[in-house]
Structures are given as C-alpha cells and as structure tokens.
Amino acid sequence: MVSRVIPVDPFDLVIFGGTGDLAQKKILPGLYRRFADGQMPAEARIIGAARSDLTSDSYRAMVRDAVSEAIPEGRRNGDTLTAFLGRIEYVTIDATGTAGWTELAAMVRPDVVRAFYFSVAPSLFGDLAKRLNDHRIASRHCRIVVEKPFGRDLASARDLNATLARHFSEEQIYRIDHYLGKETVQNLMAVRFANVLFEPLWNAQYVDHVQITVAETVGVGGRGAYYDKSGAMRDMVQNHLMQLLCLIAMEPPSRFDPDAVRDEKLKVIRALDPVEPKDIVRGQYLANDTLSGYRDEAESPDSRTESFIALKCGISNWRWAGTPFYLRTGKRLKARASEIAVVFKDAPHAIFGQSAGTHRNILSIRLQPNEGITLGVTIKEPGPGGMRLLDVPLDMSFADALGPEASEVPDAYERLIMDVIRGNQTLFMRGDEVEAAWAWTDPLIEGWTERGDAPAPYEIGSTGPEEAAILMHRAGRKWREIRP
Ligand code: NAP
Secondary structure, eight states: OOOOOOOOOOEEEEEETTTSHHIIIIIHHHHHHHHHTTOSOTTOEEEEEESSOOOHHHHHHHHHHHHHHHSOGGGOOHHHHHHHHTTEEEEEOOTTSSTTHHHHHHHSOTTSEEEEEEOSOGGGHHHHHHHHHHTTOSOTTOEEEEOSOOOSSHHHHHHHHHHHHTTSOGGGEEEOOGGGGSHHHHHHHHHHHHOTTTGGGOSTTTEEEEEEEEEOSOOOGGGHHHHHTTHHIIIIIIIIIHHHHHHHHSOOOSSSSHHHHHHHHHHHHHHBOOOOGGGEEEEEEOOOSSSOOHHHHSSSTTOOOOSEEEEEEOBOSTTTTTOOEEEEEESSBSSOEEEEEEEEOOOSSOTTOGGGOOOOOEEEEEEESSOEEEEEEEEEOSSSSSOOEEEEEEEEEHHHHHGGGGGGSOOHHHHHHHHHHHTOOTTSBOHHHHHHHHHHHHHHHHHHHHHTOOOEEEOTTBSSOHHHHHHHHTTTOOOOOOOO
C-alpha cells in the first residue's frame, strides 16, 4: 500500500498551553509525525505559548524531550527531529494579562493559515479569544481549536459558546473530540455509507441492540480532585460515547461535508429518549491490596461521583424505535478496550433445530487496542457429525489487512490538527450538537443527584458492578466480554 500524504497549506499554529501535558504528550509528537511524513510544507511554523519564561531554544529542548519520550527510538530520526525543531518558536504570554501579546502579533504572518490551539483550562478560553481580537492577531479566516471539557452542563456550555461567538464565527471554531479522529471511527462511516451490504439491515427490524464500551484500566490517580467534579457521565458519555452513538445511529448524510454530517448527528441526539433511573448503573472502584480505591483518590472520602456508568437508552425515530443502545464506560476495569458492537437479531426461523443452538451476527468495531472491524458469521462446524453450527469472525484487523503500514496510521490528534489547517470541520463538534448533548445529559445527572443515589462498589480488574450485568440480564442480553 502506498501512503498518500497530501501536504497542507503553509500555516502558523500557535499552541496556547504549549508547555502543558496535552501539548507535550499528544499535540507536539503528533505534529512531529506529520512533519516526518512530509505533510507539513516548508513554510509551516509552530509557536508554543505559555506563561513560563522560556526562550525559543529552551522550548525546543523541551519539545525534543517530549517527542523522544512519546515516539520510540526506532520510529524517529534524529535529523528529522532537528529539522522539525527548526519550525518551532516560543512566546511567553499571559492569557489573562498583557505580557506577550504584542510579541505574538509581530510573529504571526499575514499570508498563511492561522490556527490557535487553546490547550489550556476552559476558564481561559474567553480571555484568549478576546485578546486575540483586541491585538488583531485573529484574522477573518483564522481558526481556533478548543479542548474538552466543553462546559459541565447546558448552561455553562451555552455560556462558553456565547463567549467564543463574540469573537469568532462558528466556521472558525473547532471543538475537538479526539475519538472522532480515530481511524476506525472514520472507517465506521466508510463501512456504513460505502457498502450496500449493511444499510438495509441497519435498523430496528434487524438490529437487536447496540453496545458501546469504553473500558480503561487506569484509575483517576492524581486527577482525583478534577475528576470528582466530573464523573464518567460528564467525562466520557456526554462527549465520546455519544459521538460514537451518533455515528452508528445517524441517517446517511447527503454529502460527506461538515454540516451535512453534523446535521444528522444532531437529529440523533435530539431523538434520544430520557433514561429511566432503573436503566442507569453507576459505580465506584474499591481499593485492593496494591491500588487505592476511588474514594481514596477523590476529593472527598464520601464522594458520590461515578467512576463507572452503564446505561440503556432508546432513540425515538423510525429507524431505531425499539432497539436499545447500551453505553458502558469505567476506570480500573479488567482491560483497556473500546468497542462498538452491533448485535443483529436471530434468524427468523431456526431450520437446524434446537441442538444447533442460537447464533447471532455481530459487527464489532474495535477502537482500541488493535483497531479493526470484525463481522461474526455462523457457519457449519467442519467434519462429520451432522449440522453443528459455529460462529467465526470475518476479521478486518488493520494490522493484518494493511501490513506494517497499519502502524503508521496517524494518531487521532495529528489527523484532526491537519483537518484544522485544511479547514475541514466534519470531525469536530458544532456548538448546537454540544448543547443538545448536555440537554440530554443534565436531567440524568440532576435526577441521581436529587435522589442521592450512591454508586455501587466494584472490584478493581472487574467488569464493573454486578448491577450492570443485571441491566442486561433483565432483557435477556449480556455484555460483550471486555478483552484486551
Ligand atoms: P496542563 O498540563 O495543566 O497545562 C496547562 C497549560 O496552560 C500549561 O502550558 C500552562 O503553562 C498554560 N497556562 C496556564 N495558565 C495560563 C495563562 N494564564 N496564560 C497562558 N498560559 C497558561 O493541562 P493539560 O492537561 O495540557 O490540558 C490542557 C487542556 O486540554 C485542558 O482544557 C484539558 O481539559 C484538555 N485536555 C487535556 C487532556 C490531556 O490528556 N492532558 C485530554 C483531554 C483534554 P504555564 O503555567 O507556563 O503558563
């Protein structure tokens, strides 16, 4: 397979928060990979910006360390890294003060794409937006990239949207959800909309239910105080899991363009039913011999914030009425694994008799690890002995199908940043989408807060609380295994 890298236009990318965790772990290593792949034109430039008093040289040394840490030795090249560092500059700037803004205004060039990555706390977004405009650094066609969390409820998301809208048009705002930049997630759209095979079956008549699982093995660790104000619903479901649900459930857009895709996703969110309390299971991991429990890491020892959530939701439209969507995410679970499973209904009539057992087709889309798509089909078990049935996978693991180049598939961040430079908003959330997602989420959170529901405890390394399994069993279903 020949990699087809199309260079983007020349750009100045300013990373506010250029010394922070996200910039060092994801954004800068991602940019290095795009550079090494030849996607950055000679005139591309990256400007780190933060309050720390650094020279461009000391910032480059910091970036060298960050890239070396994130990318294994065999996958990076010393000369290429040095050439990449040649594209980097630094400006000391204060989002809430006057320092650095005149210098930044003098640095950005008039005739290249201008993008500003707000990799700072959301409380600084308004300050940055205002100062970029006050100092005429924001041009009419510039773009801003904003990180999650985008609000903590509908009211704060509306405020944030209104703050940004005072200075930028919606076409300039790129709200990032890195799940949408994953190769498999985009492949999901290709599978759905470029094949005739699935679309006739993609509805309540043939799909029994859909499961979306994002399981992590890490705990909240040092982020306990922050996480405790958020919880799994706000941190994962409202954004990542809902975006995945939208891609599974949406109608085919008329074109693969930003507003056509996002219009369809918005319709799904607006068609989501409220979730009844009996269909929500929240949990908190307990300590074990070596690891601390959620409450030891959280801000308060009697915290009621969930580190695990499973819920069953319905979509009230013609395509999906009657087909439940089960969402599940949690920390300190058995394995790190993310999967979307579309579980089809049984064949209408079992001609092979009861002894052949029941078999179902399952389309599994794995996001991590080993990104890939598997379709489970039922065949005859080979050999004599009558018609015994066997489920086997038709496997499209990227590593097998695409060979070594599968490992070169760009990481979500680098792909999305290149989309920003290209001016393509398809894989970014629109303001109304984010607000609709909060409008669905808020009453659920308010409900369990008002009722004072306590999360159920679960063991570290398990699949979550027992109640989550019961949620499925009640309907005669079961969760997919959480497998590394
Ligand atoms: P972080 O490590 O705390 O970094 C914050 C950055 O902001 C630092 O570079 C800091 O540098 C800079 N900063 C703070 N106050 C500033 C000010 N007044 N003016 C200019 N710069 C200022 O945070 P992070 O983990 O990188 O997260 C950044 C954003 O990404 C947050 O919105 C977070 O929610 C989001 N996010 C992060 C991750 C992740 O994996 N880390 C994942 C998803 C989303 P100085 O102190 O030198 O100013």
